[in-house]
Amino acid sequence: MADYYPMMVSLKGKRCVVFGGGAIATRKVKGLVESGADRVEIVSPDLSHELQQMVRIGAIVHRQREYKEEDLAEAFLIFAATDNYKVNQSIAMAAERSGLLCNAAHKAEEGTFVTPAVVRRGELLLAVATGGASPLLAARIKRDLEARYGEELVHDTARLKLLRERVQSEEPDEKRRQLILKLAVEDLFSNSSEVRSTVECLVSIDAEIGNWLRALQQKADRGHEK
Numbered sequence: 001m002a003d004y005y006p007m008m009v010s011l012k013g014k015r016c017v018v019f020g021g022g023a024i025a026t027r028k029v030k031g032l033v034e035s036g037a038d039r040v041e042i043v044s045p046d047l048s049h050e051l052q053q054m055v056r057i058g059a060i061v062h063r064q065r066e067y068k069e070e071d072l073a074e075a076f077l078i079f080a081a082t083d084n085y086k087v088n089q090s091i092a093m094a095a096e097r098s099g100l101l102c103n104a105a106h107k108a109e110e111g112t113f114v115t116p117a118v119v120r121r122g123e124l125l126l127a128v129a130t131g132g133a134s135p136l137l138a139a140r141i142k143r144d145l146e147a148r149y150g151e152e153l154v155h156d157t158a159r160l161k162l163l164r165e166r167v168q169s170e171e172p173d174e175k176r177r178q179l180i181l182k183l184a185v186e187d188l189f190s191n192s193s194e195v196r197s198t199v200e201c202l203v204s205i206d207a208e209i210g211n212w213l214r215a216l217q218q219k220a221d222r223g224h225e226k
């Protein structure tokens, strides 16, 4: 049964504690750091090469020892990713008692959240999960998404954000605002769009967004609701 609630969480300033320093802990830690987590601590007697490098550059903190229950104090997220099933189980149970969110790498049901396969394109984030039914299916669908939604989405999303800010401050009418934003997204997905291929230069981005907005306003006025 798929009883998980999807959400996007900001980890800025939040203490995230990862137990274990092997391949799986490394994957989880990379995911955390890529998400902007700036208070990641690893508790493990040893660390993978990649994690050692991250410690060296100050991206994460290492406590070189085994798990102790006190490690959970004031944590926001917990990852039980040791290769010891019993230890992972104790971590998950202690987290549960303290009402903390815990990812159990050894068994989905023993934790409170699972980590999806992720594609990032600037502020656009695509996440795929199967509730633990088949992590490989999630990984496979992620590869399809990577091919379908390329790096151009980084730029597209950034431009839509700028346009949306302009529309929010310049268009008092809510219906018209929504229509313009809808036409903008359609513009980006239509092959005939000149908008996508025009100016890449940041210096003129303001003027470009202004031109785009005017074109969309004209379209909206012509009643081009598709």
Ligand SMILES: C[C@@]1(CC(=O)O)c2cc3[nH]c(cc4nc(cc5[nH]c(cc(n2)[C@H]1CCC(=O)O)[C@@](C)(CC(=O)O)[C@@H]5CCC(=O)O)C(CC(=O)O)=C4CCC(=O)O)c(CCC(=O)O)c3CC(=O)O
Binding pocket: 027, 028, 031, 103, 104, 105, 106, 107, 108, 109, 113, 114, 115, 116, 117, 118, 128, 129, 130, 131, 132, 133, 134, 135, 136, 138, 139, 142
């Ligand atoms: C429940 C969950 C908990 C969690 O870790 O959050 C979990 C649990 C387990 N995974 C296991 C195995 C594998 N996991 C992967 C890969 C990934 N696993 C990920 C997530 C999750 N894995 C969460 C559910 C996600 C969902 O909803 O589907 C991904 C998507 C994201 C990530 O890791 O961040 C990442 C792909 C990332 C990418 O490619 O982008 C591979 C393949 C590989 O490594 O290449 C294998 C081997 C093949 C296989 O066994 O299927 C085992 C058995 C361990 C054992 O046998 O001892 C368990 C334990 C159990 O079964 O509960």
Ligand SMILES: NC(=O)C1=CN([C@@H]2O[C@H](COP(=O)(O)OP(=O)(O)OC[C@H]3O[C@@H](n4cnc5c(N)ncnc54)[C@H](O)[C@@H]3O)[C@@H](O)[C@H]2O)C=CC1
Binding pocket: 019, 020, 021, 022, 023, 024, 025, 043, 044, 045, 046, 047, 048, 065, 066, 067, 081, 082, 083, 084, 087, 104, 105, 106, 107, 135
């Ligand atoms: N969620 C997922 O995607 C997957 C999960 N797994 C699960 O994850 C577990 C870990 O896998 P790997 O990282 O490949 O193992 P690994 O053997 O590479 O690393 C295990 C790490 O745990 C540390 N450790 C052991 N006891 C500890 C303790 N008491 N306190 C703190 N750290 C401790 C070890 O020192 C080592 O750094 C597997 O046993 C398996 O159950 C495996 C594959 C995929």
